[in-house]
Amino acid sequence: MTRKRRRLYWLLACGLGVGSAAALALSAFRDNLVFFVLPSDLAAQHPGPDRTLRLGGLVAEGSVVRGSEDGHPLARFRITDGRDAVPVTFSGILPDLFREGQGVVALGTLGRDGVFHAAEVLAKHDETYMPKDVAEALKQKGLWNPKAGPPPPASTWNTLAPAKAGAPTKAGG
Amino acid sequence: MTAETSAAPGGFEMAPRAAMFRSVDALSSLATPAPPKAPGRSLHRFANPGRFLRLAGALQPWLTAGGLILTAAGLVWGLVVAPADWQQGDAVRIMYVHVPAAWLASAGYLGLAVCSVLSLVWRHPLADLAAAEIGPVGAAFTGICLATGSLWGKPMWGAWWVWDARLTSVLVLFFLYLGHIALIRAFDDPTRGYRAGAILALVGVVNLPIIKFSVDWWNTLHQPATISLTGAPSMYLGMLWPLALTALGYTLVFAALVTARTRAAVMERRIRALLMAAAAREDGAVQVAA
Amino acid sequence: MTHLPYIAAAYALAVLVPAAYGLAAMRRLRLARTRLAALDPRPARRETRRETRR
Structure with a gap:
């Protein structure tokens, strides 16, 4: 009985150690674990033009212009988080769920002109399901x-x- | 079942987990109303392999039949009857297999962790066997979760895979299962394997809250939880029903698989013991004759 | 139905993988039961009798 109790306490102590170590590590990496940055983060950070990053947010209402350039489809729109908005250009096929008001994540670089040049656009869908x-x-x-x-x-x-x-x-x- | 879920739709995320607990832990807690005069302390009452085989054998047909019927009903409902989503179209039907598999991946790991505590602290012999049998089943369900998620992500997000916190933490869960499967069988002395496997499983438990809360703590491409304990599920009820059925059915299927494998493992251990005893007797007889 | 190939593949995986596990578990159980019955007829008999009665 006492041996069992000792093993139990030992296990609990180890669990506490592992748990707090994990919590510390996670809080330290917190900023690096984000999958995308928001337009207001981008406005605060001013990343260099060579840095590839993911920009996430909602497609601003009324901002989508679908055109073409050299025979390739070229879409222009703005990604907003409610505070700031970043103009984006993307040449390629947009995912099915892409529409105004939809959450999207764009991978690309921010040009010197303040336009985000996306190489890839992913659509994010929300957690609501309705017919x-x-x-x-x-x-x-x-x-x-x-x-x-x-x-x-x-x-x-x-x-x-x-x-x-x-x-x-x-x-x- | 139906009345229960409609009465408390919010409470239903926990249901498979709780049921899992009960079933994986069947070895110890299943027969709480067991004969009161059973010898020994409460946990080790169920270490008797004969009693376990009887109980598990009686439980098996119910788990199997219930799991098959509920899963089949839920899948047909989800595939044919349930409405398409307003923005995802029919692709939303992948949810009815992806979400239950994801819940079972985590719940199965929780069951593995419970067995590991029983194994490390109480040295429960059936917990050792059950832990070794949960691993492959849990890995399979995690694999289903990852594969169906990929099949859902490609048409909806536009990518088979992204390295966001939710997907990555579930991939880590998959590797934890694989590591456990390998480690628990890696030693000549099975007891050492059980100890090592139990320690790995318990260290890996920190991953479970990370999986659950990754979508709230960090920006992820994966959407946050639809069904929570606190609020109404943001899902149309005609979609919630088939999901509830498949979740319950998958839970029973998981439990049935683990029970069947553990029964086989108990019998195999008995076979090994009998063969070794016979070999020792033969050895002794040879020595006596010489 | 939109996205049919994706849906079909997902459902096939979700049904076939557990089914394969179930068949493997059944075979393993049957093998263990017959081997145990050959070695030690006493407890195995109880188990098989219960099985055939069902």
């Missing part, structure tokens, strides 16, 4: 504009009866 008819119903009622921000609290729509939302959900598959 098309529910989304339409929310938009029609003026409860949500997907271009302007996240949907209203889930409790207001996640039990929304399919009848209210238009077509029955079961036919949606």
Whole structure:
């Protein structure tokens, strides 16, 4: 019994040590573990033009211009975090989820002209899942504009009866 | 089951984990209402392999049948009946296999950690065997989580893989499972393997909160949790039901796999012991004859 | 259905991998049971009797 108790305490002490070491290491690396920086971070940091970095944020409403240059599709848009916005150019195929108001992460460099030249654009989707008819119903009622921000609290729509939302959900598959 | 989840949808993330706990820990806590006059202290009452085989054998068909039925129902519901997402389209159906696999990857590791404590502190012989059998099953579910996540990420994000904190920490979990599988079998003396494996498993537990909170602590491409203990899940109920079914079904399948493998391991250990005893008897007989 | 190849691959993985594990576990159990019964008929008999009764 005492031996067991001793082993248990020993294990708890080791766990405490490993846990606090991990916590310290994580808090030390905290800034280096981010996958992307926000436009306001970029405004504060002024990284050099050679540094490749990831810029994340929402595609600003009304900023997307799709054109072409030398036969390649060229998209211009702004990435915003609500405080600052950075103009971005990207030559290539945008992911399916790309739209105004969508979260995106762009990999590229910040030019001297203040334009971010993206080599790759990834779309970030949020944690809400709703059928098309529910989304339409929310938009029609003026409860949500997907271009302007996240949907209203889930409790207001996640039990929304399919009848209210238009077509029955079961036919949606 | 249905009434329970609809009554407390927020509490449902913990459900598979709790069930996992119960099933992995079946060796020790399953039969709490066991005969009261059983000898020894509470934990070692279930170290008797014969009793374990009887209990686990009785439990096995329920786990297997329940797991198969719930998983099949949930998968068909998710694939055919559930609505498509307004922005992801049908690709959202990958969620019904990805999310349960991800939960089971973490919950299975938690079960491995519990077995490791039982093994290190109480020297519980069944916990050793169970730990060795949880490893490969947990690794398989983590592999499913990573592969289906990749298959979901390519069409939605535009990349098979990114090195963000969530994906990286789950990859570390996968390697922890692989390391445990290798280490626990690396010694000639199995007891040393069990000790080493248990220590590795317990050190790796720090990774579990990192996986869970990575999406809140850091900027990640992976979205934060949809289902939390505190708020309503930000998911349409017609999508939540099939997810609940597959999560419960996968939990039972995981438990059934671990139970079956542990039963086999107990019998194999008995076979080894009998063979060694027979060899020793033969040795003794030869010496006596000579 | 959009993104069908991705969905099909994900579901196939999610079904086939656990199924393969299940079959392997079943075979391992059966082998262990027969070997144990050959070595030590007494406790194994109880186990197999329960199995056949089901």
